[in-house]
Amino acid sequence: MKKFLTGITTAAMLMGSAAYAETTLKLVEVITSPERTKVLQGIVDGYEAANPDVTVEIISLPWGQAFEKLATMVAGGDIPDVVEMPDTWQALYAGSGQLASLTDHVADWEHGATLTDKTIAMGSQAGDLYMIPYGFYLRAMFYNKALLAEAGVEPPETMADFMAASAAVSELDGKSGYCLRGGPGGTNGWVMMAAAMNGTNDFFTEDGKSRMNEPGSVEGIQFMLDLYQKGYAPKDAVSWGFNEIVAGFYSGTCAFLDQDPDALIAISERMPAEDFAVIPMPVGPSGKAFPTIGFAGWSIFKATEHEDKAFDLVAALSAPEANGTWAKRVGVIPVHKGADQDPYFQTEQFEGWFKELNGAQYEPTTMPTYLEKWGYFASTVVLETSQEALLGQRSAQDLADEWAEFLTDEHAKWQAKQ
Amino acid sequence: MAGKAVIARAKTTVVSGGTGARRSLYWQYMVEPFLYLSPMILLIGSVMLIPLIVGISYSFQSIELLNPFATGWVGFENYEKLWSDRKFWIALENTFFWTFWSIFFQFFLGLGLAMLLNTQFFGKKLFQALVFLPWAVPTFLSALTWAWLFNPVIGPIPHWLAALGVLSEPYNILGDPDLAIWGPITANIWFGVPFFAITLLAALQSIPGELYEAAEIDGATPWQSFTKITLPFLAPMIAITVMLRTIWIANFADLIFVMTGGGPANSTQILSTYIFTTAFRKLDFGYASTIAVALLIILLAYAVILLWMRKRLVKI
Numbered sequence: 107m108k109k110f111l112t113g114i115t116t117a118a119m120l121m122g123s124a125a126y127a128e129t130t131l132k133l134v135e136v137i138t139s140p141e142r143t144k145v146l147q148g149i150v151d152g153y154e155a156a157n158p159d160v161t162v163e164i165i166s167l168p169w170g171q172a173f174e175k176l177a178t179m180v181a182g183g184d185i186p187d188v189v190e191m192p193d194t195w196q197a198l199y200a201g202s203g204q205l206a207s208l209t210d211h212v213a214d215w216e217h218g219a220t221l222t223d224k225t226i227a228m229g230s231q232a233g234d235l236y237m238i239p240y241g242f243y244l245r246a247m248f249y250n251k252a253l254l255a256e257a258g259v260e261p262p263e264t265m266a267d268f269m270a271a272s273a274a275v276s277e278l279d280g281k282s283g284y285c286l287r288g289g290p291g292g293t294n295g296w297v298m299m300a301a302a303m304n305g306t307n308d309f310f311t312e313d314g315k316s317r318m319n320e321p322g323s324v325e326g327i328q329f330m331l332d333l334y335q336k337g338y339a340p341k342d343a344v345s346w347g348f349n350e351i352v353a354g355f356y357s358g359t360c361a362f363l364d365q366d367p368d369a370l371i372a373i374s375e376r377m378p379a380e381d382f383a384v385i386p387m388p389v390g391p392s393g394k395a396f397p398t399i400g401f402a403g404w405s406i407f408k409a410t411e412h413e414d415k416a417f418d419l420v421a422a423l424s425a426p427e428a429n430g431t432w433a434k435r436v437g438v439i440p441v442h443k444g445a446d447q448d449p450y451f452q453t454e455q456f457e458g459w460f461k462e463l464n465g466a467q468y469e470p471t472t473m474p475t476y477l478e479k480w481g482y483f484a485s486t487v488v489l490e491t492s493q494e495a496l497l498g499q500r501s502a503q504d505l506a507d508e509w510a511e512f513l514t515d516e517h518a519k520w521q522a523k524q
Numbered sequence: 525m526a527g528k529a530v531i532a533r534a535k536t537t538v539v540s541g542g543t544g545a546r547r548s549l550y551w552q553y554m555v556e557p558f559l560y561l562s563p564m565i566l567l568i569g570s571v572m573l574i575p576l577i578v579g580i581s582y583s584f585q586s587i588e589l590l591n592p593f594a595t596g597w598v599g600f601e602n603y604e605k606l607w608s609d610r611k612f613w614i615a616l617e618n619t620f621f622w623t624f625w626s627i628f629f630q631f632f633l634g635l636g637l638a639m640l641l642n643t644q645f646f647g648k649k650l651f652q653a654l655v656f657l658p659w660a661v662p663t664f665l666s667a668l669t670w671a672w673l674f675n676p677v678i679g680p681i682p683h684w685l686a687a688l689g690v691l692s693e694p695y696n697i698l699g700d701p702d703l704a705i706w707g708p709i710t711a712n713i714w715f716g717v718p719f720f721a722i723t724l725l726a727a728l729q730s731i732p733g734e735l736y737e738a739a740e741i742d743g744a745t746p747w748q749s750f751t752k753i754t755l756p757f758l759a760p761m762i763a764i765t766v767m768l769r770t771i772w773i774a775n776f777a778d779l780i781f782v783m784t785g786g787g788p789a790n791s792t793q794i795l796s797t798y799i800f801t802t803a804f805r806k807l808d809f810g811y812a813s814t815i816a817v818a819l820l821i822i823l824l825a826y827a828v829i830l831l832w833m834r835k836r837l838v839k840i
Contacts, residue, residue: 340696341696345696
């Protein structure tokens with residue numbers, strides 16, 4: 107009985123405190139892990155302490171089913187106030203008029219001016235800001251200092267340097283130049299090399315034709331095939347995925363690895379910081395490189411009844427200090443100007459990414475994820491056909507033609523729906 | 525109208541002599557058993573037959589999740605596509621290779637282990653527990669473990685193979701299109717030997733010991749005892765386990781999917797992994813069902829042949 111009474115009293119007190127918080131904001135996160143949710147909860151706790159009248163309810167959707175779950179929530183009228191928005195869904199939600207414009211809010215926000223230009227550009231669609239990105243997954247080139255020194259080469263700046271350096275490292279006994287990702291998730295590599303050699307990261311011409319089989323792109327594809335076939339990448343790299351390339355790098359089997367900052371977490375655990383560094387992706391004959399970029403950020407649904415409070419929450423999440431903490435834990439590049447002055451980011455390990463973000467010769471490439479069969483193309487078509495080419499069963503031109511045909515068809519389908 | 529009714533009635537009265545008995549026979553043998561069985565029939569029908577029929581019907585339709593409005597019956601279009609699909613034929617060949625060599629090694633190693641465990645030796649119980657261990661490991665985990673064992677950066681196998689002179693240098697055979705399929709086959713052998721060991725050991729223990737004693741008195745050699753007593757007694761069990769395992773292994777995509785994903789360049793793609801990628805990557809359920817029906821037909825034909833052989837060859 108005593109326990110029961112205590113329970114009732116506690117419940118009443120909790121209800122009392124809930125009534126005191128006049129506003130409840132629902133925040134949905136979609137790329138989850140327990141560790142990550144803890145960091146998010148920490149930032150949200152700080153916000154709640156500063157705004158005692160607001161309670162934030164965090165809903166974590168597992169990434170595997172997040173797309174369907176969020177779409178069902180929204181369609182069913184259970185619309186969150188704030189949502190974590192991956193780049194691949196932004197076009198869908200902003201395009202269908204579901205998201206609140208953040209342009210005016212950011213203009214009035216004390217930290218609005220320090221957001222980098224690329225951050226604003228990435229979060230905008232048709233001239234309006236719909237998302238404040240919280241960080242970038244940008245490709246840059248890791249390199250093993252000891253191996254390069256042993257081979258007597260400098261970190262490469264151009265594609266030609268890169269090929270030469272890979273060749274030199276491969277001369278060493280049991281070592282290879284490039285941790286080539288021939289297996290799952292290798293699409294970004296092919297796209298970047300093709301774009302670097304072709305001098306543009308446009309996927310389609312104005313009349314909707316894929317640029318994938320233009321002579322420049324074919325050269326880029328051939329570049330990758332050469333790296334492998336000349337023995338500048340390990341023989342079994344033809345089936346390497348993320349874990350294998352990262353292991354190949356930290357074990358010193360190969361000297362170069364192109365990856366996002368989230369690979370840094372695994373690498374820095376197993377490799378002393380002085381043994382490796384990160385440089386921008388090598389530039390092609392046009393003097394440009396096109397590292398692929400992925401991002402996610404915070405958006406507000408238009409249907410919210412507390413838009414100002416919701417923006418306060420987004421602002422709290424995006425404030426330079428919170429963003430810095432977030433970026434360090436999640437493994438992304440932060441979004442505020444001057445973040446590169448943080449001692450954590452001022453290491454050689456981060457230099458490459460900041461150079462890419464700030465240098466005019468580096469144009470980040472976003473994948474055409476709006477194409478319906480892009481997922482199938484990237485995960486299956488590219489994987490199977492590129493392996494055939496790496497193993498010498500087909501030519502670069504052949505590969506490029508098949509990819510171009512697929513993409514041109516998909517693009518036409520997409521255009522017909524517009 | 526009345527006249528017709530009269531005729532009909534007249535007809536029934538003509539045969540009425542035997543009707544009562546026949547109806548009860550009919551009731552006893554044709555209706556009543558099925559009435560009792562009906563809950564089970566309903567259950568089997570709803571969980572097996574209906575999905576099977578739905579699955580087969582999918583193979584005659586166009587069902588692409590990404591084109592939800594272009595669904596409909598397409599007749600044999602999917603089957604024509606299958607006939608000219610290069611990847612299907614590669615996958616079919618790989619399915620035979622994968623199934624044959626997996627079964628071959630699983631069976632003979634399993635038989636050897638069962639014969640060994642059927643004798644008495646020190647520490648037998650511990651050994652027996654160890655032999656059955658792989659069976660308890662989730663396939664996903666064993667696939668990951670084996671994939672890493674084959675990785676020269678971390679795993680020992682490539683270095684051993686190179687030291688033995690099998691490989692020219694320690695590299696990952698999972699990346700070599702000519703050898704890659706042996707990776708999942710090795711993992712499958714490791715995983716599947718306990719099954720044969722357990723079932724064959726049970727069959728071995730059921731053979732009466734007197735038979736061996738009698739054979740020994742008659743002066744039979746161990747080889748003669750094995751071929752004249754052991755094998756005939758094991759044969760029914762062998763036939764059924766080999767059939768079950770063949771069907772199982774031909775359908776068993778987990779190891780391949782985790783270890784090689786069907787690659788490199790489709791060299792380890794078997795029909796069931798091809799079905800998986802077609803259905804869940806390409807989201808083309810119609811075509812995936814067509815491949816599944818092809819696999820079903822092959823396995824059915826195999827089962828019929830094996831059961832026929834069992835009937836002809838096994839006398840007990």
